[in-house]
Amino acid sequence: MKYFRVLIILGLLIIIPLLLFTNLKTATPESVDQHKILTANQHGVLTVDLPKIRTGADQINEYLPYLKDKKVGLLVNTSSIIENTSLVDSLLSHNVNIKYIFGPEHGFRSNAGNGVSIKDEVDPTTGIPIISLYGGTRKPTKKQMDELDLIVFDIQDVGCRFFTYINKLYDIMEACAENNKELIILDRPNPNGYVDGPVLDMKLKSGIGKFPIPITHGMTMGEFAQMINGEGWLPNKAKCKIRVISLKNYTHSTYYELPVSPSPNLNTQPSIMLYPSLCLFEGTIISQGRGTYMPFTVLGNPKLKDQYTFSFTPKSIPGMSTSPLHMDKTCYGIDLRDYDIKQLLETKKINLKWLIEFYKNYPDKEKFFDKSQSSQMGDFDKLAGTVNLKKQIINGVSEEEIRASWEPELSKYKVMREKYVIYE
Template sequence: MLFLFLLLFILVLPAPSGAAVVKTGAELLAEGGFAALKGKHFALITNHSAQVEGVHLIELMARQGVQPALVFTPEHGLTGSAEDGVKLSDSSVRGIPVKSLYGAVKQPQPADLKGIDLVVFDIQDVGVRFYTYISTMGLAMQAAARAGIPFWVLDRPNPLGGDDVAGFVRRELPASFTSLYPIPIAHGMTVGELALMIKGEVMLPGLEHLELSVVRMQGWQRWMRWPDTGLAWVATSPNLASFASALLYPGIGLLEGTSASEGRGSEAPFQMVGWPGIDPQLLAQRLNAEQLAGLHFEPVRFTPVSLPGKSSAPKYKNRELGGVRIEISDPHRVTPVQAGVAVLCALYGTLPEPARRVLFRPGFDDMAGSAELRQGVVAGTPAAAVSARWGASVQRFRKERQGYLLYEEGQAP
């Protein structure tokens, strides 16, 4: 009865207003000595980002005599050091079996869950539809539902905050692992809120009977971006080693679906954009003319190099590129998806015709969630007008998500 009381207490505890430091769901469980998990034969879906004040969740559990029976990991593995797209083999940690959910098998199998009475998810996400951690979460929810096993999400902040919702909603295109849900590119929800919405809006089949619980944070408010939380940034994946890269990722990440460099192979991935032979001054001039809030574009030349563990084979390896470095003057004013659209439009307008024909790669529309973005860029539509096209669908999404939001707007100091 004690662990049930503790869990219910944590789930309904209101987030205090004006809190200087956010406490994650994992931290709250740790403060209670993981009493809610003692006696449980549970599986943990996690990676290196599941930290509380610099200590990993598995280590914290061990100190309290609690240990998962099985660990599942998403893309990049338990240590978060595997490069994008690298398939990992199974391993172990502290004698606990570790199974990868990134490869041919992307969700727990029935044999894995035999004897398991709870699945716990704790991974720091970045608030972007095409970042695959939320796909892993949803597919694991399906597996838990099929097995009749409760599913807990230990909530963590959305680094982008809870107010910025932008980008085309993926509806017409078929679902994929990098675009699994009919949500905007930047959805403005925590993983806990999104899990509730995935179930409630039937974004995946078979979840109607899933016993889903969210261990809420304390202190987080929707206006907050990562620096406001008081939490130390942990690189969520090899190329998002800083909050600056994570803030720009929803827009500049779209360039992964193009032949342009998104800055991989440099010291500032997603903070630089480049193309061979392009005029950096002209590209910077075009972008600064857009007067994008909180951003300034500096002309640069850079040469992507092999960085094993981050980007062994970046686009245009060892070739000098012209482009821009994106400088953030006010992170609260940045609208990253709109910035990405502006970069695409300016880049397309600067490229010669032969380069324009090869800019977009197969898979770009999947990342964008619609063909409309590519079509708008190719047609020469102004960036602001392209971004305006998702306005109605984003407003519908905002209304749909309202019933699943767990945290108040709050007020910035």
Template sequence: MLKKWSFVTLAIVLLFSSLSATVSSQGGGDANKEVAQKAEPFQLGVEVLLQEQLDEIRGKNVGLITNPTGVDQNLNSIVDLLHNHPDVNLVALYGPEHGVRGDAQAGEYVEFYIDEKTGLPVYSLYGETRKPTPDMLEDVDVLLFDIQDVGTRFYTYIYTMAYAMEAAAENDIEFIVLDRPNPLGGTKVQGPVLEPDYASFVGLYPIPLRHGMTVGELALLFNEEFEIGADLNVVEMNGWKRSMYYDDTPLHWVLPSPNMPTLDTALVYPGAALIEGTNVSEGRGTTKPFELIGAPFIDGTDLAEQLNALELPGVTFRAAYFTPMFSKHSGELSGGVQIHIDDVKTFDPVETGLAVVKTIHDMYPDDFQFRAENEAGISFFDNLIGNGWIREEISKGTSVAEMKERWQEDLRDFKQIRRNYLLYTVSVTDLKTLVDDYAERGEIANDRAVHSLQVHLTAVERFEGQALADKVVKHMTSFIQLLDYQKEQGFMSEQAHAALKGEAEALMGQW
């Protein structure tokens, strides 16, 4: 049956090659933004709360977990927005790693203090305790969480959230997550799933390095799959789509932490941060943390040549020399590379990061070292990657491709669980409607072109209803190829192609 369907589809595609109808492009502009604005204006969770769901906190004593990223689209601090709102009683603030105002470096403990601007108590969740104590929660009726995550398992804010959810459950306090975008988009899920024996504050739960979820979606998953049992509510964003990277939104980039200065940093972080588990500098103490990688014993030109020879997708390595102002190799001239992303959609940060670690390991066997093991035989590198076997395989000379293949089964299992907690989803019905919308606007050439697209989507719809992930992905891949063909033949406008492809990739990313 499938072979017959594929043959019919091929025949339709070949028929299109004889058509002369063309469609002119409707102009430039980012398709993700265009589609989002057409559907609904973009709003953060905090904006939805204050404009549409204020009753969730009205008349209650509110505790707020936040940092400098807790701002609205106009960069107004949520602390000030809540403190100055006549219908909100904000009674306490809680700061994660780096503090509420973001003035502490990585790993630096933060103590209790009084916020000068509001006079509110600020309790540290990265000091003597990482979980709010009953005394910290005294008189609090509802805890809000509003922090920008960066889409990577070992970024600690999501575990601050998880511990706070536990405390809220234990003290009968409501917990509300004000959702924010995943800067890396919501379609790609990459890297090994953490093994429980390697759990730590840089990886508390068995999720992949790049999880492809928002903080609100993670909160739902943590609460259910790991039996936290909090009275949880997620205030969803409006206008965010899974295919959107951070720069597809109207938001300014606010540093989530001192060493996350740009979106480029966040994009390389899921893999480049693995360098933290070695004696090589990950670029802390420079203006390009995690983009610059190096050490005094490395020849940057040689390393760049070796890495570029791997022909990794979407990335180029440039020889670089730098002197960190602090952290590893402080004050020492270090040779290495800068990671330059050429194509964000094909770039795999985890594969790239592992390739960098393995290549330096192989090139400099007498100088390169993983961080020392603890009493349990676990290196910090193991905590970051989420297991002990990858470090062993690197030492054995195993290829990155072989290592990548080994974690695929766990990744497929996680994706199946993940689907149950995704809030921002695309269905085949949505795609069919979008095809019809663009057809009505004259951006798809004719009825035959539309029919071909709808035939593909009808087949996918059947597999979607049966929850057959592999078949959904396979046939959506075919659908995307047809979109590319129609654009190349002039049957579809650039704008329609980009929008439909973005939504198609988002649907695939759910599976």
């Protein structure tokens, strides 16, 4: 019996580490707060808890010493939290001297709709000036930078080329490099941590595509900042002095449920996970649910009544979408609110089947990609990052052939990315 117990103990010592390692690679939605693994016990299973993900902001003792006696600027919004407390409030409670708060698209309070220009203001509670970097000014002025010793960047991204927070990271890095100021990046998980899609043709460079990267770039903000520096993307190949406060207990395959919506129209976890696939529809005549409280989880158009039974009606919603596509018209299409979003993490691919399906079913195909039909439609080629995808959809090219056309650029990007990743 004694030898039998020894064998059991030795077996568990071998099995538990192996399962721990495996779980880090295959975390599921159950692991939002902590990873769980199963090992054998007398009842068949034993739950072992591992530490929960800790964001850069959570690790305040790692960066607070750098802020002491400094004049600090913050580039933040409502996603910038420590547990349930605003980063601004937390730093003020530690007597950090915050001179300016800079706000990205949607504003410091994340309550402005997409594309809405935001004005500067003064926070009524703290008296701190709030400077909008989404309107007349894209980066802090020299006068503002002269009043600062460093800037802290803490914004939740969703890992997509056309989500504009990576552009704002670039802008603040440019300002810091020009003025010889350090940028501290409080890293946060990328909920869409996989790499997929066509790499941007830089002839199509725009505000929704600024870098030669695929639709889902598979990087956190800390990693992306290292890529901006390393690839010489700043003007004159300047380098920004950055300090990344890295995540704990995180890998790119770890499922992460955002505690705060990163923007008004990404207001649920399914919308965040579906965004890389559904945002392409912004360059079509198909509504993605803007003007509803379920954006980026539904697709539809008034002319599809004969093909689909599910329906929704876009309305003007202040703070989300004031004049959405097909406003006050009943749209017919599909409801993806219950879609198994784990599939996207498991396959590590954006979904092209919906785009192919809706083009096939839309009766007036000449107007499917015609942005002149509505001022609300975006430029499909700029969203896709290539002129080829539209042509391929029109010509009935298969999904497999479309994906094959993204090579070799996609594989080259993956090799480049490896130089800058911090996490597995």
